[in-house]
Amino acid sequence: MPYQKELKVAELAVQRATLLTKQVFHEKAKGTLSKDDKSPVTIGDFGAQALIIQAIRHNFPQDEIVGEEEASTLRQNKDLTKQIWSLVEGARLDDAEAESELGGPLESTEQMLQAIDAGNSGGGAKGRIWALDPIDGTKGFLRGGQYAVCLALIEDGDVKVGVLGCPNLPVDDSAPLAADVGEHGTDEEGKGVLFAAVQGQGATSRPLSRGSLKPSQSINMKPVKDITDATFCESVEAGHSSHADQAAIAKKLGITRTSVRMDSQAKYGSIARGAGDLYLRLPVSKTYQEKIWDHAAGDLIVREAGGQVTDAEGKRLDFSKGRTLAENKGVVAAPKAVHEQVLTAVMEVLGSK
Numbered sequence: 060m061p062y063q064k065e066l067k068v069a070e071l072a073v074q075r076a077t078l079l080t081k082q083v084f085h086e087k088a089k090g091t092l093s094k095d096d097k098s099p100v101t102i103g104d105f106g107a108q109a110l111i112i113q114a115i116r117h118n119f120p121q122d123e124i125v126g127e128e129e130a131s132t133l134r135q136n137k138d139l140t141k142q143i144w145s146l147v148e149g150a151r152l153d154d155a156e157a158e159s160e161l162g163g164p165l166e167s168t169e170q171m172l173q174a175i176d177a178g179n180s181g182g183g184a185k186g187r188i189w190a191l192d193p194i195d196g197t198k199g200f201l202r203g204g205q206y207a208v209c210l211a212l213i214e215d216g217d218v219k220v221g222v223l224g225c226p227n228l229p230v231d232d233s234a235p236l237a238a239d240v241g242e243h244g245t246d247e248e249g250k251g252v253l254f255a256a257v258q259g260q261g262a263t264s265r266p267l268s269r270g271s272l273k274p275s276q277s278i279n280m281k282p283v284k285d286i287t288d289a290t291f292c293e294s295v296e297a298g299h300s301s302h303a304d305q306a307a308i309a310k311k312l313g314i315t316r317t318s319v320r321m322d323s324q325a326k327y328g329s330i331a332r333g334a335g336d337l338y339l340r341l342p343v344s345k346t347y348q349e350k351i352w353d354h355a356a357g358d359l360i361v362r363e364a365g366g367q368v369t370d371a372e373g374k375r376l377d378f379s380k381g382r383t384l385a386e387n388k389g390v391v392a393a394p395k396a397v398h399e400q401v402l403t404a405v406m407e408v409l410g411s412k
């Protein structure tokens with residue numbers, strides 16, 4: 060079967076990075092910086108990006124990487140660099156074979172900074188490009204909510220492999236989505252899930268572990284018999300998607316349940332496993348371009364679990380346009396059988412604005 064090595068490396072690398080992020084999640088001080096666009100980044104984001112890029116470069120040295128973070132501000136901040144280095148040094152899977160598969164450890168802070176900066180590919184329509192979001196939902200991570208470590212392999216513009224590590228989601232795929240799943244995130248023992256998909260091979264989940272990969276099971280979206288019973292997921296942050304438009308769409312569909320708000324691509328994972336049904340992300344800003352690393356893994360996992368993912372105009376998400384989804388506006392993810400019905404409601408609401 061194709062992409063088995065890519066899948067294994069991606070799952071192990073994401074799992075190892077979650078060991079690092081979990082450690083920071085419990086710290087009061089998360090070494091937060093504010094980026095040029097005013098969004099936050101923490102030592103957890105930087106450390107996870109370094110670890111994952113090291114593993115990709117070791118196994119697939121020819122591939123390009125589009126990573127969210129870059130190290131320029133760190134180079135002037137020796138203190139933070141030291142903190143990240145100690146996290147990176149300490150993040151080891153409890154399994155020698157898995158560690159050796161990921162490849163030799165980073166050997167110096169300079170190597171670590173270079174690894175972070177190796178996520179600088181411009182993306183595009185040709186070749187093998189990894190899209191990496193070392194912590195998606197950084198605001199949720201800081202608030203104590205949901206977050207995800209996200210990695211996808213895009214080949215000639217098409218997502219081939221997608222992996223999401225969600226340390227604060229329940230392991231049980233069949234557990235209904237708790238209304239407060241997006242708040243009070245804990246990663247206590249027994250929590251944490253790793254979602255994965257390969258194009259044409261279906262989607263899986265498995266419990267996160269501290270060592271080798273645990274056994275996986277296949278996941279599927281839940282059939283929606285009656286759309287009025289559907290549970291829809293949306294971002295916590297009102298600045299990232301329009302809560303008002305999403306509420307109007309839900310109303311149009313006759314949905315009565317209140318939305319489940321959570322940060323990160325944990326939303327894609329949650330609907331792919333059938334815990335929720337729909338994910339709506341309607342743009343708030345006319346100029347914002349969604350980033351490929353915020354969607355690539357989730358898009359494939361949902362589609363491989365029986366879903367359809369488009370933007371608000373019904374176009375498939377196009378990962379071939381560079382670092383952003385330049386041609387897409389928003390996200391509408393739903394089981395295949397009801398996607399058109401949901402999209403119709405989306406267009407009616409947006410059209411009447």
Ligand SMILES: Nc1ncnc2c1ncn2[C@@H]1O[C@H](COP(=O)(O)O)[C@@H](OP(=O)(O)O)[C@H]1O
Nearest residue numbers: 194195196197198294295296298299322323347
């Ligand atoms: N104006 C905006 N519209 C849509 N998404 C935005 C946005 N500003 C930031 N984002 C993205 O929203 C992501 C989080 O999504 P969500 O709200 O679903 O958790 C962020 O990822 P990071 O947390 O990795 O920076 C960031 O890339």
Ligand SMILES: [Mg+2]
Nearest residue numbers: 098099127197
């Ligand atoms: Mg960010």
Ligand SMILES: [Mg+2]
Nearest residue numbers: 192195196353
């Ligand atoms: Mg993100």
Ligand SMILES: [Mg+2]
Nearest residue numbers: 127192194195
């Ligand atoms: Mg991020």
